[in-house]
Amino acid sequence: MAEQETPTPQAPAVALPPWEANPVTPAPQDARQHGQVAELAAALPDAVLDAVDMAGQVTVAIPVERALEVFRVCAERLGYEFLVDCTAVDWKDRPEGRFDVIWWIHRHRDERRLRLKVRVADGVEVASATPVWKTANWMEREVWDMFGIRFAGHPNLERILTWEGFGGHPLRKDFPVEGIDTGAAVYPETYPPGGGPSAKPGGAQ
Amino acid sequence: MSTDLHLIQSMPDSEEMEVSFGPQHPATHGVLRVMVRLDGERILDARPIIGYLHRGTEKLFETMYYNGCVPHTDRLDYTTAAANNQAFVGAVEKLMGVTIPPRAAWIRMMLAEMQRLASHIIWLATHALDIGAMSPFFYTFQERETILDLFEEYCGARLTLNAMRVGGQPLDLPEGWTDRLRVFVDQLPDRIAEWERLLTDNRIWKGRTVGVGVISAADAVNWGLTGPPLRGSGVRWDVRKALPYEGYDQVEFDVPIGQNGDTYDRYLVRMEEMRQSLRILRQCLDRQPDGPVMAKVPKVIKPPKGEVYHSVEGPKGELGFYVVSDGSTQPYRLHVRPSSFINLQVLPELVRGHLVADLIAVIGTLDIVLGEIDR
Amino acid sequence: MTNPWVVYLLVPMVKIVVILGAITLAAAYLSYFERRLVGFLQIRLGPNRVGWQGVLQPIADALKLFSKEDIIPTRAEKLVYLSGPVLIIVPALVVFSVIPFGPPTNLFGLLPQAIPPYLTDINVSVLFVLGVSSFGIYGIILGGWASNNKFSLMGGLRSAAQLISYEVPMGFAIVAVLLMAGSLSLVSIVEAQRQAHVWYVFPGFVAFFIYFICGVAETNRNPFDLPEAEAELVAGFHTEYSGMKFAFYFLAEYANMVVVSSMATVLFFGGWLRPFPSWGWLGFLDVVPPVVWFLAKVAAFLYCYIWFRGTFPRVRFDQLMALGWKVFLPVSLANLMVIGTLIVLFGGGR
Numbered sequence: 001m002a003e004q005e006t007p008t009p010q011a012p013a014v015a016l017p018p019w020e021a022n023p024v025t026p027a028p029q030d031a032r033q034h035g036q037v038a039e040l041a042a043a044l045p046d047a048v049l050d051a052v053d054m055a056g057q058v059t060v061a062i063p064v065e066r067a068l069e070v071f072r073v074c075a076e077r078l079g080y081e082f083l084v085d086c087t088a089v090d091w092k093d094r095p096e097g098r099f100d101v102i103w104w105i106h107r108h109r110d111e112r113r114l115r116l117k118v119r120v121a122d123g124v125e126v127a128s129a130t131p132v133w134k135t136a137n138w139m140e141r142e143v144w145d146m147f148g149i150r151f152a153g154h155p156n157l158e159r160i161l162t163w164e165g166f167g168g169h170p171l172r173k174d175f176p177v178e179g180i181d182t183g184a185a186v187y188p189e190t191y192p193p194g195g196g197p198s199a200k201p202g203g204a205q
Numbered sequence: 206m207s208t209d210l211h212l213i214q215s216m217p218d219s220e221e222m223e224v225s226f227g228p229q230h231p232a233t234h235g236v237l238r239v240m241v242r243l244d245g246e247r248i249l250d251a252r253p254i255i256g257y258l259h260r261g262t263e264k265l266f267e268t269m270y271y272n273g274c275v276p277h278t279d280r281l282d283y284t285t286a287a288a289n290n291q292a293f294v295g296a297v298e299k300l301m302g303v304t305i306p307p308r309a310a311w312i313r314m315m316l317a318e319m320q321r322l323a324s325h326i327i328w329l330a331t332h333a334l335d336i337g338a339m340s341p342f343f344y345t346f347q348e349r350e351t352i353l354d355l356f357e358e359y360c361g362a363r364l365t366l367n368a369m370r371v372g373g374q375p376l377d378l379p380e381g382w383t384d385r386l387r388v389f390v391d392q393l394p395d396r397i398a399e400w401e402r403l404l405t406d407n408r409i410w411k412g413r414t415v416g417v418g419v420i421s422a423a424d425a426v427n428w429g430l431t432g433p434p435l436r437g438s439g440v441r442w443d444v445r446k447a448l449p450y451e452g453y454d455q456v457e458f459d460v461p462i463g464q465n466g467d468t469y470d471r472y473l474v475r476m477e478e479m480r481q482s483l484r485i486l487r488q489c490l491d492r493q494p495d496g497p498v499m500a501k502v503p504k505v506i507k508p509p510k511g512e513v514y515h516s517v518e519g520p521k522g523e524l525g526f527y528v529v530s531d532g533s534t535q536p537y538r539l540h541v542r543p544s545s546f547i548n549l550q551v552l553p554e555l556v557r558g559h560l561v562a563d564l565i566a567v568i569g570t571l572d573i574v575l576g577e578i579d580r
Numbered sequence: 581m582t583n584p585w586v587v588y589l590l591v592p593m594v595k596i597v598v599i600l601g602a603i604t605l606a607a608a609y610l611s612y613f614e615r616r617l618v619g620f621l622q623i624r625l626g627p628n629r630v631g632w633q634g635v636l637q638p639i640a641d642a643l644k645l646f647s648k649e650d651i652i653p654t655r656a657e658k659l660v661y662l663s664g665p666v667l668i669i670v671p672a673l674v675v676f677s678v679i680p681f682g683p684p685t686n687l688f689g690l691l692p693q694a695i696p697p698y699l700t701d702i703n704v705s706v707l708f709v710l711g712v713s714s715f716g717i718y719g720i721i722l723g724g725w726a727s728n729n730k731f732s733l734m735g736g737l738r739s740a741a742q743l744i745s746y747e748v749p750m751g752f753a754i755v756a757v758l759l760m761a762g763s764l765s766l767v768s769i770v771e772a773q774r775q776a777h778v779w780y781v782f783p784g785f786v787a788f789f790i791y792f793i794c795g796v797a798e799t800n801r802n803p804f805d806l807p808e809a810e811a812e813l814v815a816g817f818h819t820e821y822s823g824m825k826f827a828f829y830f831l832a833e834y835a836n837m838v839v840v841s842s843m844a845t846v847l848f849f850g851g852w853l854r855p856f857p858s859w860g861w862l863g864f865l866d867v868v869p870p871v872v873w874f875l876a877k878v879a880a881f882l883y884c885y886i887w888f889r890g891t892f893p894r895v896r897f898d899q900l901m902a903l904g905w906k907v908f909l910p911v912s913l914a915n916l917m918v919i920g921t922l923i924v925l926f927g928g929g930r
Contacts, residue, residue, distance in 0.1 A: 018304035019373070019497065019500035023302045023304075023501070024302040025508075025509045026299075026302050026509070026513075028511060082426050084516075084542065085514075085525060085527070085542040085547075087540040089529050089537070089538045090538070102527075104525075108442060108447075111447040113514075133427060133429065134428050135427065135429025135430075136429075137550060138549075138550040139547070142546075159256075160255065161256040161259040161580070162259065163256065170261055175264070177264060177265070177267075177268055224730045224731070224734075246738075246898075333893065336893040336894060337802060337805070337892070337893040337895075338892065338894075339618070339889065340621060340622050343622035404893070407892070407893065409893045409894070409895050409899075412896065413894070413895070413896055413899075560896060560898060561813075562894075562896045562897060
């Protein structure tokens with residue numbers, strides 16, 4: 001429809017409109033001087049390990065042992081009353097710690113967001129954010145289920161999407177995409193023990 | 206009809222009963238299972254058990270090309286496919302620094318608002334059905350059909366749209382589509398008024414929803430509620446206003462809020478949201494710019510190394526996608542902020558002390574879709 | 581026609597067969613009309629495939645239910661489980677033995693003498709109807725308990741509570757009619773309305789209102805269909821029943837609807853009498869046989885039932901109880917006192 005009509009003069013032919021030019025890829029920039037980071041650094045001087053601004057989103061790396069303290073300060077003193085989400089990323093072979101655990105926090109006062117990040121090795125416990133934001137409950141259960149990161153002080157850290165007794169943490173990079181044999185013998189005649197739906201391509205005949 | 210909970214007192218020697226609502230139950234909207242401890246008809250505790258529909262979508266995303274992920278986002282919350290597409294492509298575009306052409310943005314807004322209408326219509330239909338009003342189900346689905354027909358005409362699919370690509374829209378609007386949409390937009394307000402006549406002032410409806418599942422504004426924020434459940438508690442917060450994307454800062458609309466944070470207020474909020482969506486659609490139809498619908502993006506999407514989070518106001522709340530790229534053609538990690546999942550976890554708080562019938566009303570009012578919860 | 585074999589055996593037997601057949605068929609077709617009507621209210625078609633406009637649908641359903649596998653849950657209390665459907669269908673049908681469908685008739689001259697088109701008229705038929713129809717609750721509560729299913733049990737308990745709560749105001753509403761008519765016989769009540777030149781719905785409007793709402797509640801119909809609220813309790817007390825056992829529950833529910841409608845017709849709407857029996861200029865209406873008047877009134881009530889189903893949401897359990905005990909009971913008592921006082925003052929009754 002639009003192609004047949006004469007294009008409306010969007011910008012007078014000098015500069016290309018941004019959608020016809022090559023995309024300007026955002027690059028990470030140091031954000032230690034960013035207002036929100038400075039605020040946090042002022043409240044908790046040694047809590048900010050690093051701060052990166054990418055595409056307008058600020059990520060603050062915090063030490064894992066001080067996580068709960070940072071949460072409390074953010075929620076109570078800096079006004080970040082809304083925990084948007086919490087998840088993790090598995091960097092399998094990274095020497096300085098395998099997982100990133102990430103929280104997004106939001107404050108309604110000026111509609112700003114901050115991303116907190118800790119770097120942990122496999123088996124290290126992270127403080128649970130549930131005392132500060134109740135909504136962290138299921139998010140942390142999901143992270144435990146999917147990545148096997150334990151949260152200290154969580155009221156009920158059980159698996160949530162897989163079942164209790166599932167052997168593995170699916171979103172780890174060393175978990176096969178095809179799935180694993182869980183040993184669940186639902187229909188032993190159709191799926192003989194040890195076979196597993198994934199081990200037998202084609203499944204039941 | 207006020208709440209007469211005191212009429213059903215617990216007996217001195219009564220025993221507790223544990224009932225498993227679901228995973229196969231007519232009113233749990235899919236495969237939700239709620240273990241309910243009951244004292245007679247009163248709920249002592251409710252424990253949602255989820256995961257029956259877990260498909261490992263986030264794991265699958267890691268094996269796919271970026272544009273190949275789009276159809277899989279459709280299947281997260283299958284009633285809000287356009288919003289899922291919008292959030293995902295928005296995240297990747299932000300990571301790549303792509304600006305989409307204005308016409309594409311406005312088409313996306315139209316699709317998203319139509320999807321919001323369709324989703325709210327399903328919510329109204331099932332919520333009313335759960336509370337026992339059967340007829341609204343059919344009245345509402347008739348209108349939803351028109352929306353799905355328009356979707357079909359635009360992209361060939363009715364439910365799982367796969368209608369957006371990184372960099373814009375794959376297709377321009379077909380001939381006459383906007384006229385048909387305008388007809389629909391003009392007739393829907395009458396229909397909404399009709400549905401409201403059946404329910405809004407109905408004493409039984411009010412008896413079933415007023416004062417049921419109350420959550421205060423502070424609690425709602427602390428529990429991370431977004432979307433209508435948050436606004437029903439009186440927090441005027443909407444991603445479209447707070448962190449505008451696409452053309453939402455150029456259209457006029459109001460964010461309706463409730464006062465008491467009960468099921469009835471959430472009902473009113475959603476009904477008003479439908480009208481506001483129509484208002485946005487009308488502006489989109491009037492002010493839709495011309496021009497291309499696809500930005501200049503490479504054939505193979507290869508975002509730079511980095512991470513980005515982008516969220517939209519989905520029909521059920523804030524729907525976000527977190528993309529971590531290692532500079533390859535596949536996402537290193539793709540995480541969804543599922544609004545239904547986070548809204549559902551407040552269920553035990555809302556139903557404790559209420560009756561069994563209220564559990565069903567509260568599940569309905571949270572407007573969950575298990576496809577998104579379990580992913 | 582004085583042969584006792586004919587009078588005491590043949591005629592009643594024929595009547596029993598006709599009434600049973602008619603009621604069973606009526607209940608089955610009520611389900612058909614409900615589906616068509618609700619379909620109409622909900623802008624859809626409803627069953628329209630089996631036979632002309634789907635009129636054979638109830639027969640097809642019956643055949644299907646007959647041929648269904650008969651499932652008895654392993655853990656069910658077998659004897660009680662099996663007796664549930666019997667306990668509910670028998671009272672629902674027995675009640676029809678005293679419902680007066682019309683005045684004695686000779687079927688347009690086919691019979692040598694006029695015989696009443698109802699099975700019997702006993703002098704306590706109101707109590708009989710109330711007593712026997714309440715007996716059906718055993719089928720619900722025992723069936724719900726014996727299924728060994730928590731949803732069934734809750735449905736059965738809800739139903740018991742509901743029936744007991746609504747029996748009381750319903751009884752008081754009926755007493756108002758009894759005061760006016762001065763008789764417990766349903767036939768006499770109709771005759772009394774003829775003599776009073778007025779349907780009892782006009783003086784007893786409040787009583788009628790309470791009676792009909794309680795009737796809807798007692799038959800577990802929307803908006804009071806809590807015992808089988810599919811959104812909460814799956815199918816309530818008959819969740820575990822299949823095949824013909826389910827059909828019995830189903831049939832009994834519809835038969836009970838017909839009972840409540842018939843009683844409303846007899847008690848408040850003059851039974852088989854034409855509208856405004858005292859107005860002579862409406863005499864041309866008498867060409868319509870009385871039975872047709874009766875059936876038309878019953879059909880109107882049944883239509884209301886279905887209409888409710890298409891319109892209302894479901895009330896909650898506590899609201900249902902509150903409505904019964906805190907609204908209807910006092911109102912029906914007050915109504916009784918008002919009517920009683922008026923009768924004493926103006927001598928309306930007998």
